[in-house]
Amino acid sequence: MEQTIVQNTAKQTDNNAVSKKEKKIPVGCRQKNKFIPCFMAGTVLLTVISLMYLEIDWIKLASRVPEIGKVFAELAHFDFSNMDLIFSSMLETISIAVLSLLYSLILGVVFGMIAARNILRIKWLSVLTQSLFTFLRAVPTPVWVLLMLVCLGMGPEAGVAGLCVHTTAFFTKTFAQSFESIPDETLEALEATGTSRISIFVNAVLPAAFSQIAAWTGMRLETNFSECAVLGMVGAGGVGFVISRNLQSYEYGTAGLAIVLVFAVAYCIERLFVAIKKKIAQ
Amino acid sequence: MEQILKFENVSKSYPNGVHALKNVSFNVKEGEFISVIGPSGSGKSTILRSINRLIPISGGSVCLDGVSVSDQKGRKLRELRRKVGMIFQNYNLVYSLSVLQNVLHGCLGYMNGIRGVCGMYSEDDKKKALALLEELGMEQFAYNRASDLSGGQKQRVGIARAIMQEPKLLLCDEPIASLDPSSAKTIMDLLRDMTSKRNIACIVNLHQLDVAVKYSTRIIGLSKGEIVFDGVPSELTDEMIERIYGTSRENLMIGASANE
Numbered sequence: 001m002e003q004t005i006v007q008n009t010a011k012q013t014d015n016n017a018v019s020k021k022e023k024k025i026p027v028g029c030r031q032k033n034k035f036i037p038c039f040m041a042g043t044v045l046l047t048v049i050s051l052m053y054l055e056i057d058w059i060k061l062a063s064r065v066p067e068i069g070k071v072f073a074e075l076a077h078f079d080f081s082n083m084d085l086i087f088s089s090m091l092e093t094i095s096i097a098v099l100s101l102l103y104s105l106i107l108g109v110v111f112g113m114i115a116a117r118n119i120l121r122i123k124w125l126s127v128l129t130q131s132l133f134t135f136l137r138a139v140p141t142p143v144w145v146l147l148m149l150v151c152l153g154m155g156p157e158a159g160v161a162g163l164c165v166h167t168t169a170f171f172t173k174t175f176a177q178s179f180e181s182i183p184d185e186t187l188e189a190l191e192a193t194g195t196s197r198i199s200i201f202v203n204a205v206l207p208a209a210f211s212q213i214a215a216w217t218g219m220r221l222e223t224n225f226s227e228c229a230v231l232g233m234v235g236a237g238g239v240g241f242v243i244s245r246n247l248q249s250y251e252y253g254t255a256g257l258a259i260v261l262v263f264a265v266a267y268c269i270e271r272l273f274v275a276i277k278k279k280i281a282q
Numbered sequence: 283m284e285q286i287l288k289f290e291n292v293s294k295s296y297p298n299g300v301h302a303l304k305n306v307s308f309n310v311k312e313g314e315f316i317s318v319i320g321p322s323g324s325g326k327s328t329i330l331r332s333i334n335r336l337i338p339i340s341g342g343s344v345c346l347d348g349v350s351v352s353d354q355k356g357r358k359l360r361e362l363r364r365k366v367g368m369i370f371q372n373y374n375l376v377y378s379l380s381v382l383q384n385v386l387h388g389c390l391g392y393m394n395g396i397r398g399v400c401g402m403y404s405e406d407d408k409k410k411a412l413a414l415l416e417e418l419g420m421e422q423f424a425y426n427r428a429s430d431l432s433g434g435q436k437q438r439v440g441i442a443r444a445i446m447q448e449p450k451l452l453l454c455d456e457p458i459a460s461l462d463p464s465s466a467k468t469i470m471d472l473l474r475d476m477t478s479k480r481n482i483a484c485i486v487n488l489h490q491l492d493v494a495v496k497y498s499t500r501i502i503g504l505s506k507g508e509i510v511f512d513g514v515p516s517e518l519t520d521e522m523i524e525r526i527y528g529t530s531r532e533n534l535m536i537g538a539s540a541n542e
Contacts, residue, residue: 183374185370185372185374186375186376188336188370188374189368189370189374189440189443190387190390191336191363192334192336192363192366192367192368192453193363193367193368193387193389193390193391193443193447194360194361194362194363194364194390194392194447195360195387195391195398196360196398196399198399199390199398200390202399202400203376203387203399203401204376204379204387207376207379208377210378211378
C-alpha cells in the first residue's frame, strides 16, 4: 500500500512539472530507429546519382510521348489473319509453363524436404541445399533460358529446362518454409511412435502442408506463364517469340492480338486459382 | 511382475547450463500407474522424453525392456520407441487428416520400406484402429477431420494412436492440462482402464495433486531435478508435499485461498 502511494505522488509531481514548463508532450517512442532517416537519405542520393549517370534526355523523351499513343492505336487494330499461329504459339507457351511447373513441383517437394531443418535433421545438408538454391534463384530466369538454349538448342525444351531451374529454386525455399512451420510437437509425436523420418514426412508433414503447397503452386503458375511469354523473346518458342518478331517487323496488328491474348490467359489463370484457393480453404 | 524400465543415476544438463535431472534412479514394473508430480521446471518432461530418447541424457543409464536406450541409433532406436506410446498436452495430431488416419499413424513404426512411406495400411490394422476408436467411444468420428474435434475428443484420438503402437509403456505429458474438468476425468478414467486391461505400465506427468492421488498406484515427487518422494499415494503427507512444491498444501489449492 505504502509503495503505491509513494508512486502516485511521484506521478503527480511529474505531471505538475510538465504543466509548469508547458513543454509539449512527446508521443514517439523513446528509442528512435535512426536507420530509417539514413535509409531515406541514401535512397534519394542513389536516385540523383543514377539520373546523372544515365544522362536521360528529358526533352527528347517528352517529344516521343505522342508516339506511345500511336503505337497503342496501331496495336489495337487487330489483325486476325495469323490467328492459327497465335493460338498454336499460345498453347505452346501454356504447355511450357505447366510442364515446367509440374517438374519443379516434384523436385521442389524433394529438395524442400532436404532443405527444411526439421525433417531430415542433417544440418549441413539443409544449409548446403538452401545456399545452392539461393544462388540458382539469384540468377534471373532469362539467363537460365539463354544458357539452356546454348546447351539444348532453340525450342521449347530450353524454355522448360530454364524455367525449371528457377521454379525449383523458388519451390524449394517456399516449401521448406511451409514444412518448417509444422509444429515440432507434431513431429515429436510421430517420432515417438518409432516412425522413420521419410515416413513422417510423407504421412504427416505433406498432408499438413498441402494447402500451402497448392497456394504456392497456383501463384507460381501465374508467374511462370508471364515469364514464359517473355522467354519466347529470347528464342525459347511460344507466344513471346510471335510478339517480338511481329513488333520488329512492324506487324502491330498481330502483335497486339497476341498481347491481349496473353493478358486474357493470365487473368483467367489468376481467377481460376483464387477460386481453387477458396475451395481448398474450406 | 516384469520390470520394464530402469533409471540409474540419470542426469541431464542442457546446453544453457540448466541441470534438469540430478542422479535420478527408479524402476517401473508391468501394470504400474505412476504419477510424476512437481513444480514447473522440476524435470518432469525431461524424465519422460529421456525414456524414448527424444532428449538424450548426459549421464547414467536408461534401460527399457532390458535394452540400454542411450546406445541405440537409427532402426534399433525406432524399434525401441515403438514399445513406448506417448500422449501430449496439446494432442499433437495431424489436423488436416482424418481421425482414423491419425490413429493409424501409431502403426507406422511397424511398417518398413515403401508401405510405411506411402502409408499403405493393412486391412487388419484398419480393423484394429476402428475397434480402438469404438472402445474409446469415437467410432462415429472416424472419418471426420481431426481439426473438427473438441479437446477431449482430440486427446482420445491421441490415446488411440498411442495404444495402436501396442506399447509396453505409456508416457503421458500433462494429458489433461488443456481440458475442462469433465473431459479431464473421462481421459484419466480411459487411461487407467485401457492400460490396466492391456497390462501397460503408465507414467503420467501431472499438475493436479488430487488427480495424482486418486488414480496412481505410485507417485514420484520431483523437486529441482531430484526425486524427493517415491511411494504409494497414502504415504504422501503434507510435509512431503511441502518438500516437493516448496510451499504448503493450502497454497496449492486455488479454491482454498479464495475462501480466505
